[in-house]
Amino acid sequence: MLLGIKFTHQLTGHFPAIHYLYIVIIVCLVLMILAIAFIGVYISIKNRKRKKDIKRKNVADNLIQRVLFSDEEQNNTDKPRYKGYKLVRDANFRRILTAEILSARKNISGASAERLKQMYEELHLEKHALLNTDSRYWHIKAKGLQELAIMEMRDYVDIIIPYADHPNELVRIEAQAAIVKLQGYKGLLFLDTVTYPVSDWQQIKLLHELSNFQENQSFVNIESWLQSANYSVIIFAMRIASNNHLFNIHDNIMACMDHEEPRVRLRAIQTLNEIYTEHTTDGLKKRFAFETHHNQIAILKVLQTIGTERDVTFMFDYLDNDNNELRLTLIRTIATISDQKLQALEKFPRIKEAPWAEMMMQIKGEIEKYELANINF
Amino acid sequence: MRILVAEDDQLILKTLEFRLRKDGHEVIATQDGREALRKIDELLPDLVITDIMMPFASGLEITSAVKEKYPDRMHVIVISGMGQENVVLEAFQLGADDYITKPFSPVELSIRVKRFAIPVKI
Numbered sequence: 001m002l003l004g005i006k007f008t009h010q011l012t013g014h015f016p017a018i019h020y021l022y023i024v025i026i027v028c029l030v031l032m033i034l035a036i037a038f039i040g041v042y043i044s045i046k047n048r049k050r051k052k053d054i055k056r057k058n059v060a061d062n063l064i065q066r067v068l069f070s071d072e073e074q075n076n077t078d079k080p081r082y083k084g085y086k087l088v089r090d091a092n093f094r095r096i097l098t099a100e101i102l103s104a105r106k107n108i109s110g111a112s113a114e115r116l117k118q119m120y121e122e123l124h125l126e127k128h129a130l131l132n133t134d135s136r137y138w139h140i141k142a143k144g145l146q147e148l149a150i151m152e153m154r155d156y157v158d159i160i161i162p163y164a165d166h167p168n169e170l171v172r173i174e175a176q177a178a179i180v181k182l183q184g185y186k187g188l189l190f191l192d193t194v195t196y197p198v199s200d201w202q203q204i205k206l207l208h209e210l211s212n213f214q215e216n217q218s219f220v221n222i223e224s225w226l227q228s229a230n231y232s233v234i235i236f237a238m239r240i241a242s243n244n245h246l247f248n249i250h251d252n253i254m255a256c257m258d259h260e261e262p263r264v265r266l267r268a269i270q271t272l273n274e275i276y277t278e279h280t281t282d283g284l285k286k287r288f289a290f291e292t293h294h295n296q297i298a299i300l301k302v303l304q305t306i307g308t309e310r311d312v313t314f315m316f317d318y319l320d321n322d323n324n325e326l327r328l329t330l331i332r333t334i335a336t337i338s339d340q341k342l343q344a345l346e347k348f349p350r351i352k353e354a355p356w357a358e359m360m361m362q363i364k365g366e367i368e369k370y371e372l373a374n375i376n377f
Numbered sequence: 378m379r380i381l382v383a384e385d386d387q388l389i390l391k392t393l394e395f396r397l398r399k400d401g402h403e404v405i406a407t408q409d410g411r412e413a414l415r416k417i418d419e420l421l422p423d424l425v426i427t428d429i430m431m432p433f434a435s436g437l438e439i440t441s442a443v444k445e446k447y448p449d450r451m452h453v454i455v456i457s458g459m460g461q462e463n464v465v466l467e468a469f470q471l472g473a474d475d476y477i478t479k480p481f482s483p484v485e486l487s488i489r490v491k492r493f494a495i496p497v498k499i
Binding site: 057061064065068069100103104105106107108109110111112113 | 386387388389391392395396399479480481482483484485
C-alpha cells in the first residue's frame with residue numbers, strides 16, 4: 001500500500017489527504033498490535049510471578065506449620081529449619097515467609113508462638129527487618145519497626161529508640177508503639193526526648209499497649225513529663241496519672257492548670273476528677289475566672305462529681321453571663337451539688353427571666369427523669 | 378468427632394486442621410462462609426469452629442444458621458479478634474457455645490474442643 005501511495009505521489013506530484021489517513025491508520029494498527037503484545041507479555045510475566053508466589057506461600061506455610069508442631073513431630077525437628085536456611089536466600093521467598101510468620105504470630109500464642117519466634121531468629125530474619133529500618137523510604141522503615149515489635153525482638157530496643165522522634169509521623173508512631181510493646185512503662189522513657197507531638201490517637205494506642213503489662217510499674221519520670229516543653233507529653237503523662245490513679249502527683253497536676261496551652265489545662269481538669277483531694281475544688285474555683293468557656297464547663301462538670309454545698313455560692317457570681325451553655329451547666333451543677341437542689345437557685349434575682357426560667361424547667365425535667373430512673377432501679 | 382473449621386487465613390486454617398486431625402478428629406476445612414453453610418447441611422459435623430470475620434457469610438451468620446437448624450446436634454466455637462467483645466456477646470446471644478480470642482494457643486483450642494467430645498443428643 002505504501003508503494004502505491006508513493007507511486008500516486010510521483011504521478012500526481014502532490015500527496016492527497018486520503019493517503020495521510022492511510023498512513024495514520026497503519027501507524028495506529030502497528031501501535032495497537034505492539035500494545036496488545038506488551039499487555040500479553042506483561043500479563044504472562046505477572047501470572048508466572050503470581051504462580052511462583054503461590055508456590056512460595058505454600059512452601060512457607062508448610063515450613064511454619066511443621067515448626068509450630070515440631071515438638072509433636074520429633075523426627076522432623078531439624079529438617080524444616082535446614083530447608084528454611086536455603087530458601088531464605090531468595091529475597092522473594094524471604095518476603096513471603098516473613099509475612100506469613102508475622103500473620104501467624106498475630107493469631108497464635110503459647111508454645112507454638114515461641115517456636116515461631118525461635119525459627120524467625122534462627123533464619124536471621126530480624127537482620128533483614130533491621131536493614132529495613134535503615135531504608136530511605138519511610139514505609140519500609142515503619143514496616144521494619146513493626147516487624148521487630150511483632151516478633152518481640154527485645155534486644156534491638158536501643159536501635160528502635162531514636163526512631164521515636166523521627167520527622168516522619170508514621171515511622172514515629174511505629175517506633176513508639178514498638179518500644180512500649182517491648183518494654184512496657186520502662187519504654188516510655190522516649191517521652192523525655194520526643195519533640196514532635198504525640199497525637200491523641202497514638203496516646204490511646206500506647207495506653208492500650210500498656211494495659212497488657214500487669215506488673216507493678218514505677219512512675220519515676222512522670223513529674224518531669226508534666227514539665228515537658230512538648231505539651232502532648234504533658235497530656236499523655238496526665239492520662240497515665242488518671243488511668244493509674246496517681247494521687248501522689250495531685251499538686252503537679254494542679255500546677256498544670258497554670259499552663260499556657262488550654263488543652264493541657266483541660267486535661268488537668270479531667271485528671272483532677274480522677275485523683276481529687278480536699279483541696280481540689282478550691283484550686284479549680286481559684287482558676288475558674290481565668291479559664292476559657294470550654295474549660296469552665298469542664299470545671300463545672302468536675303464540680304458536679306466532687307463539689308459540695310460550700311462550692312455553690314461562687315457559682316452565683318457567674319450565672320449572669322452571655323453564654324447559654326455555661327449558664328445551663330452552672331444551673332445543672334448547682335442543682336446537683338446543693339442540698340436544696342433547684343430551690344437554691346431562687347436566690348438568683350433573675351431566675352424567673354428568660355432564658356434562666358426555661359433552663360430551670362429543663363433541669364427540673366432532668367432531675368425528675370433521674371429520680372424516676374432511680375426508683376425503677 | 379467430625380469438626381468443620383471455617384477460617385479465611387489459610388495458614389491458621391491449616392494449623393487448626395493439623396492440630397485437630399492429630400487429636401483424632403475428622404476435619405472439614407473451608408475458607409469461605411457460604412461454603413461452610415453448605416458443608417454444614419451436607420456433612421452434618423458435630424462441632425463448628427468459625428472465625429467471626431469470614432468472606433461471603435460471617436461467623437455470626439454461621440452460628441445463627443447452625444443454632445436455628447441444629448440446636449441440639451451441633452456445637453459452635455467462635456474465634457474472635459482482640460477487642461471484638463461485643464461481637465462475641467452477639468455470638469453467644471445467637472447460641473455459640475464457646476469462644477477463643479486471637480492470638481490463641483492451638484493446644485488451648487484442642488482442650489476446648491475436647492469438652493464437646495461428649496456425645497450430644499440427636
